[in-house]
Amino acid sequence: MTEAIPRIPLDEWTRSVVDWMTNADFIFDSIEQVISWVLQGLYWGMDLIPALLFIAILTAVTYFFAGRKIGLSAFVFFGLLLIVNLGFWDDMITMLSLILSATILSIVIGVPIGIWMAKSSTVEAIVKPILDFMQTMPAFVYLIPAVAFFGIGMEPGVIASVIFGMPPTIRLTNLGIREVSTEAIEAADAFGSTGAQKLFKVQLPMAKTTIMAGVNQTIMLSLSMVVIASMIGADGLGDIVYTAVGRNDVGSGFEAGLAIVVVAIILDRLTAGFGLRKRKS
Amino acid sequence: MSKIKVENLTKVFGKKPNRALSLLSENKSKAEILEKTGLTVGVNKASFEVQDGEIFVIMGLSGSGKSTLVRLLNRLIEPTQGSVYLNGNDLATVDQKTLRNIRRKDMSMVFQKFGLFPFRSILSNVEYGLEIQGVEKKQRTEKAMESLKLVGLVGYEDKYPDELSGGMQQRVGLARAFANDSDVLLMDEAFSALDPLIRKDMQDELLDLQETMKKTIIFITHDLDEALRIGDRITIMKDGKIVQIGTPEDILTNPADDYVEKFVEDVDRSKVYTASNVMMRPETVQPEREGPRVALQRMRENGISSIFAVKRNRELIGIVDASDVRKLVDEKQDDLTSAIKRDALKVVEMDTPVHDVIELTAETSYPIAVLEDGKLRGIIIRSSILAALSGKEVNLDD
Numbered sequence: 230m231t232e233a234i235p236r237i238p239l240d241e242w243t244r245s246v247v248d249w250m251t252n253a254d255f256i257f258d259s260i261e262q263v264i265s266w267v268l269q270g271l272y273w274g275m276d277l278i279p280a281l282l283f284i285a286i287l288t289a290v291t292y293f294f295a296g297r298k299i300g301l302s303a304f305v306f307f308g309l310l311l312i313v314n315l316g317f318w319d320d321m322i323t324m325l326s327l328i329l330s331a332t333i334l335s336i337v338i339g340v341p342i343g344i345w346m347a348k349s350s351t352v353e354a355i356v357k358p359i360l361d362f363m364q365t366m367p368a369f370v371y372l373i374p375a376v377a378f379f380g381i382g383m384e385p386g387v388i389a390s391v392i393f394g395m396p397p398t399i400r401l402t403n404l405g406i407r408e409v410s411t412e413a414i415e416a417a418d419a420f421g422s423t424g425a426q427k428l429f430k431v432q433l434p435m436a437k438t439t440i441m442a443g444v445n446q447t448i449m450l451s452l453s454m455v456v457i458a459s460m461i462g463a464d465g466l467g468d469i470v471y472t473a474v475g476r477n478d479v480g481s482g483f484e485a486g487l488a489i490v491v492v493a494i495i496l497d498r499l500t501a502g503f504g505l506r507k508r509k510s
Numbered sequence: 511m512s513k514i515k516v517e518n519l520t521k522v523f524g525k526k527p528n529r530a531l532s533l534l535s536e537n538k539s540k541a542e543i544l545e546k547t548g549l550t551v552g553v554n555k556a557s558f559e560v561q562d563g564e565i566f567v568i569m570g571l572s573g574s575g576k577s578t579l580v581r582l583l584n585r586l587i588e589p590t591q592g593s594v595y596l597n598g599n600d601l602a603t604v605d606q607k608t609l610r611n612i613r614r615k616d617m618s619m620v621f622q623k624f625g626l627f628p629f630r631s632i633l634s635n636v637e638y639g640l641e642i643q644g645v646e647k648k649q650r651t652e653k654a655m656e657s658l659k660l661v662g663l664v665g666y667e668d669k670y671p672d673e674l675s676g677g678m679q680q681r682v683g684l685a686r687a688f689a690n691d692s693d694v695l696l697m698d699e700a701f702s703a704l705d706p707l708i709r710k711d712m713q714d715e716l717l718d719l720q721e722t723m724k725k726t727i728i729f730i731t732h733d734l735d736e737a738l739r740i741g742d743r744i745t746i747m748k749d750g751k752i753v754q755i756g757t758p759e760d761i762l763t764n765p766a767d768d769y770v771e772k773f774v775e776d777v778d779r780s781k782v783y784t785a786s787n788v789m790m791r792p793e794t795v796q797p798e799r800e801g802p803r804v805a806l807q808r809m810r811e812n813g814i815s816s817i818f819a820v821k822r823n824r825e826l827i828g829i830v831d832a833s834d835v836r837k838l839v840d841e842k843q844d845d846l847t848s849a850i851k852r853d854a855l856k857v858v859e860m861d862t863p864v865h866d867v868i869e870l871t872a873e874t875s876y877p878i879a880v881l882e883d884g885k886l887r888g889i890i891i892r893s894s895i896l897a898a899l900s901g902k903e904v905n906l907d908d
């Protein structure tokens with residue numbers, strides 16, 4: 230009787246799970262490596278530019294590409310000067326490379342997922358609740374898997390920011406593509422576009438404004454993660470705030486907080502401005 | 511061979527559309543099927559052929575399935591049943607790649623709401639069809655400019671769609687379709703969004719272009735006047751079904767049922783009817799062999815005060831008045847010729863629109879002669895026109 234049922238090969242299963250984990254470990258390592266390259270590349274690039282030149286460039290970019298608003302350009306100029314004056318420039322660059330890394334990864338991962346959702350209602354039905362879950366979960370919770378898989382430092386900070394910040398990019402990419410008028414889609418089809426031509430020549434350009442709104446939100450969410458990320462060893466302005474809280478040092482906490490707000494406003498206005506810029510004129 | 515042939519084409523919207531097919535073959539109505547199965551019948555067993563170079567108009571009330579039908583032709587909507595043949599090839603069986611090529615080269619579409627790409631300039635909108643075929647920039651710009659010229663939009667190529675009026679945007683849509691040089695144009699209510707004046711201009715423009723381009727055009731409209739103006743043949747749809755296919759005249763003079771009749775009720779018939787529709791059989795004399803006495807006798811018999819004089823082969827010579835003929839009889843003359851008048855007579859051709867005939871009736875007191883190759887085929891008097899315009903007494907034969 231017992232001979233009839235073959236023995237359940239638990240040992241074999243365990244071995245393959247362990248094998249898989251070893252492989253997975255390799256995957257986590259390479260993810261970390263990629264993130265680290267992005268981070269260092271960004272930091273290196275931004276650090277290369279002298280602070281004053283950096284400020285001048287950013288002010289010019291603000292003026293010419295975000296609607297020629299003098300007030301906003303002045304804010305960028307003086308806000309960044311204030312950060313230099315407070316001695317936070319290097320920390321600001323560190324924080325910025327964290328935020329931008331998280332944003333770039335969110336776009337690279339989030340936009341394709343958003344496109345996939347827009348193309349398939351099944352995928353949309355599956356991904357939407359996951360996004361809701363990701364956004365309702367307290368941001369702190371993301372630190373746990375980040376640390377578990379990647380240890381401490383900047384990289385897990387980026388990972389936590391991506392998980393926390395990516396949903397708006399996914400959502401609004403999906404929304405933006407779904408919003409493209411049926412007439413435009415029909416026109417693209419009726420002239421014999423391939424799927425890729427339709428996507429790149431019609432859907433994405435028409436969804437651009439909406440997608441940029443998502444990216445803008447993603448940047449803001451990543452920014453709100455910088456203080457939290459510093460709890461697992463991310464450097465930058467967030468770390469100064471975190472340390473100040475630990476030491477009950479209201480003064481430097483306020484200074485660093487103010488610097489973060491300045492960066493936040495600049496990033497927000499700039500990306501919002503890019504999103505609205507309709508066409509090359 | 512016909513350019514497009516549609517056989518038994520059916521589209522049912524909804525899940526498991528096959529449920530509706532057996533009901534359709536039992537001749538159940540669209541409403542019954544909706545009630546029983548929750549499925550919407552878009553097009554119900556449509557069959558027709560469109561000839562090369564023809565303007566084929568599809569009309570019907572809102573929801574009758576016109577848009578669905580035209581989208582079945584280029585498979586923007588997949589048919590539930592039936593087939594579409596383009597140049598004899600069954601489109602249902604072709605693979606995606608061939609279908610794309612057909613859409614690129616053989617069929618272009620113009621949309622009711624234009625379907626322009628707002629972020630592209632007018633030029634690059636018109637270029638789109640060529641761009642996705644991989645045509646070189648220089649070549650496609652050339653082609654696009656040519657096509658913009660055709661629709662009279664040169665000078666606007668760098669503008670964006672939202673900077674143009676509705677009529678101009680529609681012409682961009684036309685230009686985009688023309689740029690592809692395809693033989694078949696599918697136009698879904700292409701002019702419906704335009705105001706009446708521009709719309710009439712566009713119709714004229716389309717007819718002018720058609721003179722030179724000789725495309726096969728499937729034109730959808732829910733406006734009968736438009737259909738009559740531009741259609742070589744007209745199809746009338748109701749609840750997804752084709753109720754009648756015919757020339758504009760067929761539709762007007764011979765409506766298949768009450769639905770079609772309702773449609774044609776308020777057309778200005780004078781624009782559609784021709785002289786041949788309202789003419790009567792003429793009374794004639796042949797001066798070559800008949801004299802004044804015969805002429806007078808014939809007028810008396812028919813109670814008329816003048817009679818047409820023709821040669822033996824019915825070639826029109828002129829008209830004679832009863833009073834003049836009586837004089838000849840009194841003078842005991844045998845020849846009618848001296849009494850024949852030609853100048854006072856108005857003549858029209860068989861296909862002269864009744865609209866133009868009406869104007870002539872005011873200029874003469876004689877009946878109007880309808881000629882074909884100079885031969886008298888019929889006459890028109892005022893009262894027969896009025897009878898025809900009120901929808902009665904029309905010549906349906908011929």
Ligand SMILES: Nc1ncnc2c1ncn2[C@@H]1O[C@H](COP(=O)(O)OP(=O)(O)OP(=O)(O)O)[C@@H](O)[C@H]1O
Binds near residue numbers: 575
């Ligand atoms: N995508 C769709 N899904 C479900 N039903 C549809 C769909 N498209 C059309 N229908 C239905 O098919 C029928 C025919 O619609 P269609 O759009 O072809 O009508 P139409 O004659 O073009 O009307 P209109 O003059 O308003 O444009 C309607 O009952 C409509 O509700």
Ligand SMILES: [Mg+2]
Binds near residue numbers: 576699
């Ligand atoms: Mg329609």
